[in-house]
Amino acid sequence: MRTVVVTDPPRADAASARRLGELGTSTVHEAQGRTGYLGPTIRPVWSGARTAGTAVTALCWPGDNAMIHVAVEQCREGDVLVVATTSPCTDGLFGELFATALKVRGVSGVVLGCGVRDVAELRALGFPAWSAAVSAQGSVKNTLGAVNVPVVLGGQSIRPGDVIVGDDDGVVVVPRSTVGSILDAAEARTEKEARNRTRFGQGELGLDVYGMRERLADLGLEYVAHDDLEEE
Amino acid sequence: MRTVVVTDPPRADAASARRLGELGTSTVHEAQGRTGYLGPTIRPVWSGARTAGTAVTALCWPGDNAMIHVAVEQCREGDVLVVATTSPCTDGLFGELFATALKVRGVSGVVLGCGVRDVAELRALGFPAWSAAVSAQGSVKNTLGAVNVPVVLGGQSIRPGDVIVGDDDGVVVVPRSTVGSILDAAEARTEKEARNRTRFGQGELGLDVYGMRERLADLGLEYVAHDDLEEE
Amino acid sequence: MRTVVVTDPPRADAASARRLGELGTSTVHEAQGRTGYLGPTIRPVWSGARTAGTAVTALCWPGDNAMIHVAVEQCREGDVLVVATTSPCTDGLFGELFATALKVRGVSGVVLGCGVRDVAELRALGFPAWSAAVSAQGSVKNTLGAVNVPVVLGGQSIRPGDVIVGDDDGVVVVPRSTVGSILDAAEARTEKEARNRTRFGQGELGLDVYGMRERLADLGLEYVAHDDLEEE
């Protein structure tokens, strides 16, 4: 691994990032063709956390948060700090003091492939955080990693400057180069979902809203009344 | 797998189902001889969710929620939708639009062996839901499964029309044919627990309430004062 | 296993235990040189639970809570009940009636390496509890274990009378013989953290607060402007 800090990577548009955050993880994931989701193991540290911003990435050695200290300096207003480790680690590499430092810089949140601690304090601060674990386990600062290099987290490639969206459903990444088109698709989807919500709220069925009946019949779906079933 | 939708299966008595829901998962589980519990991996999607109803079952292919669309049409007031997958899957096969459609039909909740999404919206709707995961991962509608066939979820066999009870402790199933006797047993247990709660609240010990002292002594339990222990 | 109940083990000082509880799991873990943490799998049963006290230990057979009944009698005001099982078990060996009995005795909380049930009731009672699972699965009372013997939980050795501290970050154990010195170290650390919190709140960086810049450079950390990177 090249132990490097890349400075001033280009960021996606901040207003677009904010708007994607309002639309939410699931909508954005759908809007980009069901890609980019960091999976069910990256969970909000406190219920109701919601944010979006541009990624600053840190790659840490397990049990070592030196590169988070380095990454903080690279963070600007509207960024989301994204922390991966070089191998599986549940330790709490991030806590209240980091959140305090990031809030001062206007950072919008943090996403960690490892653990987090000071959960009560993060909730009190209202600092949005997602992680794979909660752990009080403390860190050393002995081994180098990298900042603002591409990382893989939750099965997704994340590059510095990509948009990160997080809410109760988890976290999704939008590549910087596609933010504009994905935002358009997400807005369109949101409008369509609003229309569908109205229809579902009036008692319509997905079978009709999505025109599924004929296709399911073609695939061979049978309907049998319970009383006509031969009991096994 | 027979790709079939069974219509109009007989349901357990609705009032009995509701009352079992008031008594709660742990009490009902005890009342049926410590059976029927779907285990610790099926968790409430939002804290405080509580419901009961009669099962409508859907069996889905992983990553595919076509059969949930089919199942919604089979759901009536007082049902609980139960979704199993043919192999392990964490994808969010169920979300807000389904909840909207089910609420309109008077459905009491959903239990999923896979994932759920739109957690914030489900909480806001107050729609009770239990699942094995939270995941924004979206679904296709390409592969058939079955509706209202017996399914296995959380190590329990569930037949359409069985009673499903869910709360913060998880989910328990009561076979339709035994609902009456289990309700009686659960009521009796609840009364007994109330009496025991009073006794425990007055400082009595389980050793006495349950008459355990003699039996434990017979099994060979020794009491040794710490100061008489030879330190290892 | 010797099936024994050790009575009247010496306890750590109660006031020190309480104060360690106010300082919290992560601080105490750091104060004892990053040791004693029970790890990320032992989680609070309800968000916001916080306590501290002196350990009364119970070692149970899987699926069997007889020894918890025995242990309750050994608990005094200010104790925390610690329950380990002889092999992995998720069953809900502890619930509301035990909590009621323990509250009467002034017990400060419970930590379980297995499951817990009656989550809603524990939350309503405000009885602090940590566990590895939530499970409605009920217990028998057929097999002996031990009370107030040393146990291992979450990878930590716990002896009766040790101090147990729990909050949203999980649980830490402080050996009885070191409580005084660890409390001093924890107080010192809390003061230092307060000073650091102020500095971070004023925009200082960990790189400077902890004097890391030179060491990281010595280790070989490079800074490269993004625009000077050769794109892969």
Next chain:
Amino acid sequence: MRTVVVTDPPRADAASARRLGELGTSTVHEAQGRTGYLGPTIRPVWSGARTAGTAVTALCWPGDNAMIHVAVEQCREGDVLVVATTSPCTDGLFGELFATALKVRGVSGVVLGCGVRDVAELRALGFPAWSAAVSAQGSVKNTLGAVNVPVVLGGQSIRPGDVIVGDDDGVVVVPRSTVGSILDAAEARTEKEARNRTRFGQGELGLDVYGMRERLADLGLEYVAHDDLEEE
């Protein structure tokens, strides 16, 4: 749970069971419409184990193998013993002495939802075994369960007398009532697979053997030469 031993349940035909065993787990699973597989967590205890027979079921309390002792007496030549526990358990409830006793009775193997021990001895005896874990952890004999009642293992319902097939791919159950038709389907599938194996061995592609090309194109699959891709 009713603590009962059901004696002399009807068994599926022994010769059919043996033949299903020769055809193997994956073929039988396919032949019954991709159902009945006990999943990837039930693994052979030694590589190359292979068997088939009629199920005798035992339902045990965690950490307790009393009901396996009871079940042995119910086993006949050509049976496979199937052991489930009432809640998750990794303990080694089964070992060499049980295997010795079962071999004498002509039993064909064992499938356990918990752990197994004496792995080296089982391999030396050539006694086929599948389990969810290997564990030396010993058992008590204090709590009743049931024998020859329906159990759920690996997400499948198993009734006494059903056919159990196991090999390196894991274990599949065939309901007794369908053994004849499933055997026919499995033989047909085996013949078809042999023909396909020949075709694949001659360099044909699944796209042609299964006639997939047109359907994939209809679904929208594009082919793009790498050199025509715009590089991201």
Next chain:
Amino acid sequence: MRTVVVTDPPRADAASARRLGELGTSTVHEAQGRTGYLGPTIRPVWSGARTAGTAVTALCWPGDNAMIHVAVEQCREGDVLVVATTSPCTDGLFGELFATALKVRGVSGVVLGCGVRDVAELRALGFPAWSAAVSAQGSVKNTLGAVNVPVVLGGQSIRPGDVIVGDDDGVVVVPRSTVGSILDAAEARTEKEARNRTRFGQGELGLDVYGMRERLADLGLEYVAHDDLEEE
């Protein structure tokens, strides 16, 4: 997701790939600065499997192996097929018939983020395979994915044409653009390891071979004779 098949991606040099395979996973992982390892969950399907080749990638929907059929046609002599799924899946998407088809084409092996079946047959064929699970669970062919697009597997980004090396230690990926330099580094490391092996075999210690003594002392490592320890 763009449902596309990219044809004729450039491959890394075949001879270099073969040589990296001889050097093995752990050596190659070290040679590229401890990066590229697919982690401990991707395991050889049969003990002793060993291979290397250039990646052809397939991205499948869970429970659906249509894209593996498509990918086979894109495979050439010396390739290794790499299969990822869009969400977690343990199903056996790959088995003996695929292996037969790939062997005819001279393909060197397969790496799957999901499950595999026909384990006994793969071992008998000597077809090298790595996977996250063994599962007999069968697949449908209903949903599109992509072939020869970049995928993430085991926390690593893999591009078509990259070198894949697998042995009993698991799988490592070497980006195509760096194969030459990594091969040089791996050869150098192998020579150095041979020298060190000789030294270790003569009784030298890592403390001396790697010159660690002074640094560990500087870090504060103490040596205390057991008899000088104050017993806790």
Next chain:
Amino acid sequence: MRTVVVTDPPRADAASARRLGELGTSTVHEAQGRTGYLGPTIRPVWSGARTAGTAVTALCWPGDNAMIHVAVEQCREGDVLVVATTSPCTDGLFGELFATALKVRGVSGVVLGCGVRDVAELRALGFPAWSAAVSAQGSVKNTLGAVNVPVVLGGQSIRPGDVIVGDDDGVVVVPRSTVGSILDAAEARTEKEARNRTRFGQGELGLDVYGMRERLADLGLEYVAHDDLEEE
């Protein structure tokens, strides 16, 4: 953590350790009252590995094997190296070069709570090893831990000089102070098992060998002929 190397701890008797190794993990675990087993997650790295010896312990930071280098120097003929990490870690902290160095010193094997690499080489060397994972992931040597301090591994406390026994069933620890009595108990158990093996081999049942029939009947076990069952 005190970063200390304790030299020359007293060891258990070497001949007793060897004999315990011949008796095997499961027998020794039973002989000490079903205690001391490191659980089902610590598995042999190669099938058939078997050893016993006196523990030299190393406590490492995750991702860092500096203390294994230190520990090697403390190992003597007949020792088994036991490696724990301060938090969960799957990295391959141990491989072929360490095994070479330990073999020269007459060390009997290694047990790791983390990962191991160079599996093929360890098997070829015949060096017995148990671990929680196989991983090629490499290590740094930057952070201190301790050698020959008590550690917890697999839920068991291990002190330097204790006896470690490993085979295909996993690993058990015998405290040094009890080795003599446990060896006697294990020999007695082995003789009893031999007698029981003979009886089981002659067709006797555990119900009779262990005199279980009356007790099970007292507990309420019923026998019901299948044909007398009312079918559900």
